[in-house]
Amino acid sequence: MRLVVIGGVAAGMSAAARARRMDARLEIVVLEKGPVISYGACGLPYFVEGRVREAAQLMVYTPEYFRKERKVDVRTNARVVAVSHARREVALESGERIGYDRLIFATGARCCTKGVAGASQPHVFTLHTLDDAERMRGFLREKRPRRAVVIGAGYIGLEAADALRRNGLAVTVLERSAYALLREDAEFTQAVGRQLAAHGVELRLGAAVAAIDPDSVAGVPCEMVVLAAGFQPNVELAAELGAELGRSGAIRTDDRMETTVRGIFAAGDCAEVRHLVTGRPVYLPLGTTANKTGRVAGANAAGGRERFAGIVGTSIVGIFGMAFATTGLSAAEARREGFAAVAARITANAKPRYFRGAPTTVELIADRGSRRLLGGSVIGEDGAAGRIDVIATALASRMLLEDFEQLDLAYSPPFAPTWDPVLIAAQQLRKEM
Amino acid sequence: MRLVVIGGVAAGMSAAARARRMDARLEIVVLEKGPVISYGACGLPYFVEGRVREAAQLMVYTPEYFRKERKVDVRTNARVVAVSHARREVALESGERIGYDRLIFATGARCCTKGVAGASQPHVFTLHTLDDAERMRGFLREKRPRRAVVIGAGYIGLEAADALRRNGLAVTVLERSAYALLREDAEFTQAVGRQLAAHGVELRLGAAVAAIDPDSVAGVPCEMVVLAAGFQPNVELAAELGAELGRSGAIRTDDRMETTVRGIFAAGDCAEVRHLVTGRPVYLPLGTTANKTGRVAGANAAGGRERFAGIVGTSIVGIFGMAFATTGLSAAEARREGFAAVAARITANAKPRYFRGAPTTVELIADRGSRRLLGGSVIGEDGAAGRIDVIATALASRMLLEDFEQLDLAYSPPFAPTWDPVLIAAQQLRKEM
Numbered sequence: 001m002r003l004v005v006i007g008g009v010a011a012g013m014s015a016a017a018r019a020r021r022m023d024a025r026l027e028i029v030v031l032e033k034g035p036v037i038s039y040g041a042c043g044l045p046y047f048v049e050g051r052v053r054e055a056a057q058l059m060v061y062t063p064e065y066f067r068k069e070r071k072v073d074v075r076t077n078a079r080v081v082a083v084s085h086a087r088r089e090v091a092l093e094s095g096e097r098i099g100y101d102r103l104i105f106a107t108g109a110r111c112c113t114k115g116v117a118g119a120s121q122p123h124v125f126t127l128h129t130l131d132d133a134e135r136m137r138g139f140l141r142e143k144r145p146r147r148a149v150v151i152g153a154g155y156i157g158l159e160a161a162d163a164l165r166r167n168g169l170a171v172t173v174l175e176r177s178a179y180a181l182l183r184e185d186a187e188f189t190q191a192v193g194r195q196l197a198a199h200g201v202e203l204r205l206g207a208a209v210a211a212i213d214p215d216s217v218a219g220v221p222c223e224m225v226v227l228a229a230g231f232q233p234n235v236e237l238a239a240e241l242g243a244e245l246g247r248s249g250a251i252r253t254d255d256r257m258e259t260t261v262r263g264i265f266a267a268g269d270c271a272e273v274r275h276l277v278t279g280r281p282v283y284l285p286l287g288t289t290a291n292k293t294g295r296v297a298g299a300n301a302a303g304g305r306e307r308f309a310g311i312v313g314t315s316i317v318g319i320f321g322m323a324f325a326t327t328g329l330s331a332a333e334a335r336r337e338g339f340a341a342v343a344a345r346i347t348a349n350a351k352p353r354y355f356r357g358a359p360t361t362v363e364l365i366a367d368r369g370s371r372r373l374l375g376g377s378v379i380g381e382d383g384a385a386g387r388i389d390v391i392a393t394a395l396a397s398r399m400l401l402e403d404f405e406q407l408d409l410a411y412s413p414p415f416a417p418t419w420d421p422v423l424i425a426a427q428q429l430r431k432e433m
Numbered sequence: 434m435r436l437v438v439i440g441g442v443a444a445g446m447s448a449a450a451r452a453r454r455m456d457a458r459l460e461i462v463v464l465e466k467g468p469v470i471s472y473g474a475c476g477l478p479y480f481v482e483g484r485v486r487e488a489a490q491l492m493v494y495t496p497e498y499f500r501k502e503r504k505v506d507v508r509t510n511a512r513v514v515a516v517s518h519a520r521r522e523v524a525l526e527s528g529e530r531i532g533y534d535r536l537i538f539a540t541g542a543r544c545c546t547k548g549v550a551g552a553s554q555p556h557v558f559t560l561h562t563l564d565d566a567e568r569m570r571g572f573l574r575e576k577r578p579r580r581a582v583v584i585g586a587g588y589i590g591l592e593a594a595d596a597l598r599r600n601g602l603a604v605t606v607l608e609r610s611a612y613a614l615l616r617e618d619a620e621f622t623q624a625v626g627r628q629l630a631a632h633g634v635e636l637r638l639g640a641a642v643a644a645i646d647p648d649s650v651a652g653v654p655c656e657m658v659v660l661a662a663g664f665q666p667n668v669e670l671a672a673e674l675g676a677e678l679g680r681s682g683a684i685r686t687d688d689r690m691e692t693t694v695r696g697i698f699a700a701g702d703c704a705e706v707r708h709l710v711t712g713r714p715v716y717l718p719l720g721t722t723a724n725k726t727g728r729v730a731g732a733n734a735a736g737g738r739e740r741f742a743g744i745v746g747t748s749i750v751g752i753f754g755m756a757f758a759t760t761g762l763s764a765a766e767a768r769r770e771g772f773a774a775v776a777a778r779i780t781a782n783a784k785p786r787y788f789r790g791a792p793t794t795v796e797l798i799a800d801r802g803s804r805r806l807l808g809g810s811v812i813g814e815d816g817a818a819g820r821i822d823v824i825a826t827a828l829a830s831r832m833l834l835e836d837f838e839q840l841d842l843a844y845s846p847p848f849a850p851t852w853d854p855v856l857i858a859a860q861q862l863r864k865e866m
Binding site for chain 2: 010040042043046052057058155276286287288289291292307308309311312313314315316317318323325327352353354355383384385386387388389390392393394396397399402403406407408409410411412413414415416418419420
């Protein structure tokens with residue numbers, strides 16, 4: 001019995017490791033198109049910035065580790081170019097063919113460059129692989145650019161803007177939509193814009209980019225460009241095999257991470273997952289989800305019966321020391337999903353006044369009819385991750401506002417105030433209901 | 434219609450404020466035995482330490498504020514010495530009698546000194562009121578003691594030990610039980626002991642104290658003593674009125690914070706509340722619960738219909754920069770409550786390796802039969818409050834281990850690792866089940 005995993009980063013290696021733990025005798029082959037496996041992709045902006053000094057620090061596991069310790073046949077620079085499900089085999093670029101009994105697509109995503117002319121010039125960068133980051137760092141060192149344009153105000157775009165600004169560049173961020181960080185929330189976006197402006201980075205919204213000129217983008221002069229306009233799932237092989245794609249364009253999966261073709265699984269940045277607030281499939285490529293869905297796909301491909309319940313869409317980004325975190329739906333998103341969304345936003349201290357806690361802004365959104373929490377956001381220098389995680393945990397358990405308001409959260413002056421900002425937001429929201 | 438609130442600190446003032454918001458015309462009288470209302474009791478150790486410089490910084494509201502802004506008749510130095518429910522009136526120490534229609538007991542607790550001879554010597558302190566803290570600070574300044582003994586390894590005892598050690602004293606903590614921080618968990622207690630020892634404070638367990646000598650306690654020489662051997666609820670007036678006490682000795686309440694006498698409520702450190710994990714009434718006097726139960730009692734005394742669901746027993750203490758946090762039941766406590774408790778404890782980094790996150794130890798406890806989470810603890814320098822709050826939120830919603838393991842928590846290198854320590858603990862616990 002042979003399991004073939006296409007793709008060897010977060011989802012693929014999680015799947016391989018979990019499959020091995022489920023079945024010690026299964027033959028497991030991982031085919032990774034790039035030169036490395038299992039790197040900390042989310043650390044790339046910090047490598048560009050210089051806070052992470054060596055690329056090696058971002059490597060989590062080596063192929064040798066997986067070969068020796070997990071008995072997984074990991075092959076790097078092994079790009080799969082075709083798949084024939086009738087013959088149960090995949091074909092590599094080298095011409096080699098490898099048969100499979102079970103198959104996991106962990107093919108990941110690529111940076112969206114479509115519709116942008118001039119994206120392949122040498123001063124234009126994406127920030128997706130270790131190679132991308134090393135190339136960008138080399139360019140900074142050798143060409144000493146003074147001005148950069150970042151296309152896209154998602155988390156990678158803003159982390160790149162932060163990293164470049166800290167390297168002394170003048171940075172302008174151009175975002176096609178009216179919102180930062182993919183959150184349909186004007187106030188949240190304004191807060192992001194203020195934080196960027198306070199550190200000398202300009203955010204321009206509604207700025208669609210059709211072309212990158214050699215020395216400017218949309219009239220903004222620059223010597224380098226970071227293209228961070230979102231991801232596109234790598235679904236071509238899965239589609240060729242006959243697996244259905246969802247409305248998002250990513251691979252459709254059930255709660256076992258099985259595609260519509262029996263025995264064929266998908267996980268990570270190429271796959272849809274269920275959103276626990278809306279109950280609907282979504283495409284939200286994040287490293288944590290890749291790891292979790294990889295584990296479930298690996299377990300099930302090895303004969304297990306595990307379930308991936310879904311996500312609530314939690315994310316956090318640090319911009320010049322301030323955390324911007326969201327989970328679930330914004331009020332606008334919730335209304336579009338048919339909820340009677342009510343929202344309240346408050347600003348309160350992260351610690352007691354006598355401990356000089358930094359101000360923290362919390363928004364909570366609930367449904368007027370069911371009184372169920374639908375989403376929230378947290379902005380602050382201190383404790384934002386823990387606070388968004390509390391909201392995320394409440395969303396995963398479909399908690400009602402009244403129960404949330406009485407949560408028994410930890411209190412002690414060095415850590416939090418008697419009334420935590422998330423509870424103050426809940427009190428305010430109850431008044432608005 | 435007149436509401437009388439006995440006690441004007443956390444629970445009493447929360448009750449008065451909430452009652453006022455529910456009913457603008459209600460006459461509200463607060464009778465506080467001490468000279469101040471609404472002080473940040475949890476900040477007292479930091480005032481003793483010196484990190485909080487002025488006692489005034491711990492004052493939250495003044496009586497004048499409540500009189501003017503909330504139209505609440507706040508009387509300080511107004512000790513109630515008797516209550517006659519037949520006449521619906523309370524008697525003050527001054528002889529004055531005040532009639533009531535509704536009554537809230539927010540009488541708080543006092544430090545346990547029973548069974549300890551010599552507790553009233555001038556070098557023996559409790560740490561419960563602003564006056565206690567100012568007296569202790571004066572003693573430190575004037576007498577310059579070199580050695581202190583702290584009786585009790587609960588959170589106040591350990592915060593006092595930290596504060597005194599930082600003031601240069603040699604400190605020994607004597608704890609009657611085998612456990613620190615009221616947590617029946619030997620490993621957790623050992624971790625507390627190691628942290629204290631690393632900072633020059635000795636923790637002696639199983640050290641019952643029958644008497645305080647003028648220059649030593651239980652053979653440990655010292656020039657000052659902090660008595661922090663727990664709290665005893667002030668229930669005498671409620672008992673006199675005819676309200677039943679629970680098995681804990683605190684005032685029995687229902688989920689509206691009403692006592693067994695109709696129209697008479699209790700809140701804060703004098704009252705029992707329901708523990709959401711066991712479903713049973715408990716006495717766990719903490720500031721956050723006092724605020725929450727005060728609000729519910731105030732709303733209901735003013736004619737509302739609000740419910741206090743209960744607590745999960747979350748607490749956090751900082752000891753020399755390390756947080757020790759617990760929630761729900763320890764494994765031993767869970768077994769005593771009849772659960773088939775299974776526990777797993779792991780240590781993992783609070784951030785990715787390349788961000789040099791501090792080690793965090795997480796224990797999770799679940800019930801083998803129902804797979805419901807029962808409790809947890811977190812020890813770490815970084816992010817412990819947020820992590821214990823995630824576990825507390827899961828306990829409040831009776832979350833199953835499998836759902837907890839898939840929580841969609843925030844991930845970004847400056848804040849947390851891809852697999853948060855609480856999720857690694859959940860994975861480990863699943864293997865143990």
